Amino acid sequence: MKLDATSNAASFAPPSERYDVAVVGAGTAGCAEALAAARRGARVLLADENPLAAGLIGLDVPLRYGGRATSAVQTPARMVERIAAATPLLAEAFDAGIDVRLGTCVWGAWLPAPASRALPGRLLGLADETGSWLAGFDELVVAAGARDLAIGFAGAELPGVVGACGFASLLQRYGAFAGRVLTVIGGGALAADCVALARANGLRVAAVVDLAAAPSAALAAVEDMRMLSGHVPLRAVGGADGVSALVAADVAGGEPKTIACDTVVLAVGVVPMVEIPAVLGCRMTFDAGRGGHVPVLSADGRSSLDMVRVVGDAAGVACDQDMLAWMQALHATGGAEVPACLCEEVSRGDLLGVRPPRYLGAGPAPQPPVDPGGAPNPDHIKRLTRAGMGVCQGRRCREQVAALLALDSGRPAGAIPLASYRMPLRPLPLHLLAPAEEPEGMQENWRIWFDIPSMFTDHRDIPVGDEA
Amino acid sequence: MAVPGGDVVVIGGGATGLSAAWWLAREGLRVVVLERGLVGWEASGRNGGGCTHPFSPLFREEQRLWPQMDDLLGHPTEWRPNRIVMADTESELAEMEADCRAAARDGFHAEMLTPQQLHELVPIAGPDKAGGAFWHFGGHANPQRTVQAYAWAIQALGGRIVQHTDVTGFELSGGRVTAVVSAAGTFGCDAVVVAAGPQTGVLAGWLGVHLPVTPARAEIIVTEPLPLMAHGGINSTELYGRQTLRGNLVYGGGPHEWLPPADLGRDRPTTPLVRNLAKRLARMFPGAAHARVLRHWAGVIENTPDGRPVIERLPEPDNAVVATMSSVGFGLSPATGHAICDLVLRGRCDFADLRSLRLARFANLPADWRERRGWVPPDGTGTA
Numbered sequence: 001m002k003l004d005a006t007s008n009a010a011s012f013a014p015p016s017e018r019y020d021v022a023v024v025g026a027g028t029a030g031c032a033e034a035l036a037a038a039r040r041g042a043r044v045l046l047a048d049e050n051p052l053a054a055g056l057i058g059l060d061v062p063l064r065y066g067g068r069a070t071s072a073v074q075t076p077a078r079m080v081e082r083i084a085a086a087t088p089l090l091a092e093a094f095d096a097g098i099d100v101r102l103g104t105c106v107w108g109a110w111l112p113a114p115a116s117r118a119l120p121g122r123l124l125g126l127a128d129e130t131g132s133w134l135a136g137f138d139e140l141v142v143a144a145g146a147r148d149l150a151i152g153f154a155g156a157e158l159p160g161v162v163g164a165c166g167f168a169s170l171l172q173r174y175g176a177f178a179g180r181v182l183t184v185i186g187g188g189a190l191a192a193d194c195v196a197l198a199r200a201n202g203l204r205v206a207a208v209v210d211l212a213a214a215p216s217a218a219l220a221a222v223e224d225m226r227m228l229s230g231h232v233p234l235r236a237v238g239g240a241d242g243v244s245a246l247v248a249a250d251v252a253g254g255e256p257k258t259i260a261c262d263t264v265v266l267a268v269g270v271v272p273m274v275e276i277p278a279v280l281g282c283r284m285t286f287d288a289g290r291g292g293h294v295p296v297l298s299a300d301g302r303s304s305l306d307m308v309r310v311v312g313d314a315a316g317v318a319c320d321q322d323m324l325a326w327m328q329a330l331h332a333t334g335g336a337e338v339p340a341c342l343c344e345e346v347s348r349g350d351l352l353g354v355r356p357p358r359y360l361g362a363g364p365a366p367q368p369p370v371d372p373g374g375a376p377n378p379d380h381i382k383r384l385t386r387a388g389m390g391v392c393q394g395r396r397c398r399e400q401v402a403a404l405l406a407l408d409s410g411r412p413a414g415a416i417p418l419a420s421y422r423m424p425l426r427p428l429p430l431h432l433l434a435p436a437e438e439p440e441g442m443q444e445n446w447r448i449w450f451d452i453p454s455m456f457t458d459h460r461d462i463p464v465g466d467e468a
Numbered sequence: 469m470a471v472p473g474g475d476v477v478v479i480g481g482g483a484t485g486l487s488a489a490w491w492l493a494r495e496g497l498r499v500v501v502l503e504r505g506l507v508g509w510e511a512s513g514r515n516g517g518g519c520t521h522p523f524s525p526l527f528r529e530e531q532r533l534w535p536q537m538d539d540l541l542g543h544p545t546e547w548r549p550n551r552i553v554m555a556d557t558e559s560e561l562a563e564m565e566a567d568c569r570a571a572a573r574d575g576f577h578a579e580m581l582t583p584q585q586l587h588e589l590v591p592i593a594g595p596d597k598a599g600g601a602f603w604h605f606g607g608h609a610n611p612q613r614t615v616q617a618y619a620w621a622i623q624a625l626g627g628r629i630v631q632h633t634d635v636t637g638f639e640l641s642g643g644r645v646t647a648v649v650s651a652a653g654t655f656g657c658d659a660v661v662v663a664a665g666p667q668t669g670v671l672a673g674w675l676g677v678h679l680p681v682t683p684a685r686a687e688i689i690v691t692e693p694l695p696l697m698a699h700g701g702i703n704s705t706e707l708y709g710r711q712t713l714r715g716n717l718v719y720g721g722g723p724h725e726w727l728p729p730a731d732l733g734r735d736r737p738t739t740p741l742v743r744n745l746a747k748r749l750a751r752m753f754p755g756a757a758h759a760r761v762l763r764h765w766a767g768v769i770e771n772t773p774d775g776r777p778v779i780e781r782l783p784e785p786d787n788a789v790v791a792t793m794s795s796v797g798f799g800l801s802p803a804t805g806h807a808i809c810d811l812v813l814r815g816r817c818d819f820a821d822l823r824s825l826r827l828a829r830f831a832n833l834p835a836d837w838r839e840r841r842g843w844v845p846p847d848g849t850g851t852a
């Protein structure tokens with residue numbers, strides 16, 4: 001039998017690189033996994049996207065850097081040395097013969113499946129600043145860490161609104177943090193860690209804004225810092241240089257407070273980076289105490305797909321804050337005009353009213369999408385409002401959108417399905433994704449649509465015969 | 469024959485089924501749409517949005533209806549008129565001239581573009597294209613917005629849409645379908661419309677009818693927003709797609725994967741083809757080569773052996789209409805729904821000649837038609 005030459009049967013050549021074990025993320029967990037695999041004699045890839053291309057940092061991908069990186073991040077080569085020096089396990093990994101790739105992101109992962117049979121095995125999509133390529137693997141270890149849980153308030157799009165992970169990354173990994181005076185948002189261990197980290201690096205923490213009525217012991221013990229308990233951010237104010245002050249709302253209705261600062265650190269929570277397990281189809285579960293949607297794992301980190309393990313923060317991060325309570329207070333104090341999605345400028349009101357985007361002109365009266373009785377589906381709402389469709393790929397709004405939909409429909413956070421992740425998992429330029437070479441025949445057999453000539457025959461030229 | 473006030477069950481909440489239900493609801497019938505997932509979750513919400521099908525008997529109606537759809541449905545579809553096609557070579561240009569002449573047969577106007585004119589209309593295309601054509605007809609719309617608009621319009625007319633509901637069978641009596649059996653219970657009906665996309669063949673089989681159709685998976689990519697061009701509907705000879713009104717480029721084309729005809733469930737995997745699509749989009753629009761790709765998805769498409777739709781009121785059971793669009797169903801959907809409505813109500817379509825879409829053309833189709841065409845999964849496994 002001859003296969004349709006215009007189908008994808010011959011679209012994928014076996015990749016030139018192949019690994020027994022591919023580890024995504026060269027943090028402590030990833031390095032340990034890679035070293036253990038190398039000791040077993042495996043051929044190992046250890047890929048980490050840091051140092052990132054400055055363009056991604058500017059887009060808040062994958063962390064919320066909030067425009068507070070110094071120009072040092074524009075010389076990634078120097079950053080490589082810094083990262084290598086700061087991560088002793090990396091040197092060990094090099095010595096162990098592991099293929100260590102810094103500045104290399106994993107933007108795709110594919111497994112052969114009943115509806116995808118042309119792949120020459122299990123594949124990863126990799127990219128650095130010079131190009132993209134595919135690599136084969138037998139086992140995948142996702143040690144991608146966590147990203148920022150963004151919360152919204154007026155002015156949150158200003159430079160200077162950073163996430164706890166973005167802040168720590170710029171400060172520790174890159175030594176390239178541009179802020180000086182901070183306000184930290186949050187009341188749990190994460191907020192206390194951010195305060196401690198800032199102070200240890202000689203930065204001033206002007207205030208902590210915390211929803212809880214009273215501070216945790218750790219925060220209460222910090223001297224020389226304003227503690228605004230029972231408050232949530234109301235509005236960041238500032239100009240082209242970014243934030244100059246944060247106005248905090250008293251959830252009990254008292255006067256708003258203004259804190260002068262150049263940076264607001266969002267430290268309510270972090271989110272496990274589950275995008276790779278999610279696109280691969282690993283079974284997921286919702287656990288608010290571990291950062292939301294996390295893969296279902298066995299004791300040794302094995303996911304529902306045998307060849308995929310998830311370790312470290314990507315598997316779940318302890319969370320002591322109630323995201324829904326925060327979102328409720330932010331919504332009650334900030335109102336419906338506050339952006340839910342920064343890239344696409346979708347307000348909370350637009351989102352909950354399922355309003356078409358503003359560039360379509362005065363839209364019709366808002367209506368909920370059809371699904372009486374069902375939980376609101378963020379994918380569905382996304383398609384109609386565009387919330388989450390922007391260039392940060394939803395990283396700055398995903399959790400807020402889900403929380404707003406949960407609150408609005410009176411459901412627990414876990415009742416809202418996880419919005420689909422889609423590849424490429426990093427927003428990469430067309431020219432970078434483009435392969436230098438293609439399998440033989442691809443160009444020749446490339447068609448704009450199916451190669452069925454009679455599909456495009458003018459119906460008047462088609463004999464309809466006796467039955468006419 | 470169904471009459472106003474009668475009950476019609478439409479199976480499939482894609483563009484075809486939704487449009488049919490909307491037309492039927494406008495005629496005063498009580499419609500219920502049964503959809504196993506969410507409306508427009510399959511091809512109808514995942515396609516390129518092209519609304520330009522000059523070869524189809526439903527072309528005139530497609531062209532007549534689209535400019536009115538926002539008003540008729542009461543919600544924006546993001547429809548925009550006209551289409552630009554770009555050529556890299558002289559022979560491609562010659563083919564485009566032939567297309568222009570074909571359009572003229574239907575009274576539609578198209579003109580050739582010089583490289584300079586093309587460059588002015590499509591600045592990101594770069595200066596070195598051979599030329600192109602501008603179609604003063606056709607257009608494109610936002611599939612997701614359109615399917616939702618159909619759904620809202622149906623509800624506004626009192627129709628019901630039941631999602632997350634798999635149809636599992638029919639109840640037949642006296643040569644008619646009397647009820648549709650589903651996960652959400654049994655729905656009695658005076659007429660039924662089967663518009664289940666690639667599954668239409670399976671459901672037709674339950675009615676004792678052989679309807680050859682087979683699924684294939686195709687992929688599409690989306691970039692970040694770019695400055696808006698005057699006309700967003702631009703094809704090359706390699707890629708089809710559009711610039712959305714937000715500015716994103718949404719483009720597809722190239723190899724598809726034939727799937728086994730048996731239902732493979734809801735998995736719609738993508739592949740590294742995103743890179744080959746990116747390569748061609750950068751080549752098509754050199755001025756946009758820096759644009760970031762934000763998303764990539766796959767959709768499952770229905771195809772009949774000759775690539776043309778089947779739209780037919782069955783002789784038996786005679787209150788059933790089956791419709792599968794063979795991969796050009798989004799743009800035609802306003803017209804398809806109209807045709808299906810006519811078939812349900814009157815047993816014939818007066819505004820278009822649907823004879824070329826009849827099922828009888830496949831009467832002598834060999835059983836191994838998929839294998840003969842090589843329309844089988846890439847691992848060459850049989851299609852059973």
Ligand SMILES: Cc1cc2nc3c(=O)[nH]c(=O)nc-3n(C[C@H](O)[C@H](O)[C@H](O)COP(=O)(O)OP(=O)(O)OC[C@H]3O[C@@H](n4cnc5c(N)ncnc54)[C@H](O)[C@@H]3O)c2cc1C
Nearest residue numbers: 480482483484504512515516518635665767796797798799
């Ligand atoms: C990438 C891509 C690009 C395309 N580009 C274009 C384009 O530019 N222009 C164009 O006109 N067309 C295009 N198409 C084709 C077009 O999308 C389809 O022809 C069209 O959407 C078919 O619509 P439909 O309603 O007939 O089928 P579908 O959209 O497949 O809908 C059928 C529905 O039936 C439901 N269903 C199936 N079985 C059952 C059951 N047992 N019970 C209940 N429900 C069931 C399914 O869940 C589905 O929602 C493209 C398709 C793809 C995937």
